Amino acid sequence: MSRPLLAVCGLTKRYRRGGKTIAAVDDVSFDIEPGETLALAGPSGSGKSTIARLLLRLIESDAGRIEFEGGDFLSLSGAALRARRARLQMVFQDPLAAFNPRATVARVLDDPLRIHGIATRSE
Ligand SMILES: Nc1ncnc2c1ncn2[C@@H]1O[C@H](COP(=O)(O)OP(=O)(O)O)[C@@H](O)[C@H]1O
Ligand SMILES: [Mg+2]
Structure with a gap:
């Protein structure tokens, strides 16, 4: 089972x-x-x-x-919580409220990749 x-x-x-x-x-x-x-x-x-x-x-x-x-x-x-939480994903109902309006699209994509060690800044 x-x-x-x-x-x-x-x-x-x-x-x-x-x-x-x-x-x-x-x-x-x-x-x-x-x-x-x-x-x-x-x-x-x-x-x-x-x-x-x-x-x-x-x-x-x-x-x-x-x-x-x-x-x-x-x-x-x-760190253990951050690593495990990266395996869960929420798709928020309201995208306009879910994203930081001051952040560029590049930063929105870049932050999680770097924070979770998936890619370096240059990658
Ligand atoms: N941050 C909060 N503070 C106080 N009450 C809240 C908060 N978030 C949700 N609630 C209340 O908790 C209940 C459940 O809300 P919610 O989880 O948003 O329901 P649903 O997503 O099913 O519409 C509702 O009565 C809502 O008013
Ligand atoms: Mg709801």
């Missing part, structure tokens, strides 16, 4: 806003096998984008486990 590529268990995220707590993601679990595609469908505000952000650790969860490629993704930090 193959091991899931991504195993999510009990993922929970609450936002606190103006004294109120919003349970954006409440005890969500799923596995994705290698080569499998998973679609999350739901109405606006049901927590889809929050799950995606949690999976990349753009935001931190309040509870739950994320295993990616067989390792505990939530315990990683620093």
Whole structure:
């Protein structure tokens, strides 16, 4: 039996806003096998984008486990987190908000290649 590529268990995220707590993601679990595609469908505000952000650790969860490629993704930090995170990719809904409007196209392409050691500046 193959091991899931991504195993999510009990993922929970609450936002606190103006004294109120919003349970954006409440005890969500799923596995994705290698080569499998998973679609999350739901109405606006049901927590889809929050799950995606949690999976990349753009935001931190309040509870739950994320295993990616067989390792505990939530315990990683620093260089180990950067290396593992380079294996995940988010395609943001709004490209105009996702890109830095002050950055040139060249820099947008160049930064990740250099930061992740995929190519040197001259390459
Ligand atoms: N940064 C935030 N601060 C406070 N509440 C948020 C934040 N981001 C999302 N929410 C709330 O969390 C819930 C889930 O939002 P979201 O993950 O964007 O849902 P979806 O992508 O399914 O539309 C909504 O009630 C939303 O208003
Ligand atoms: Mg969304």
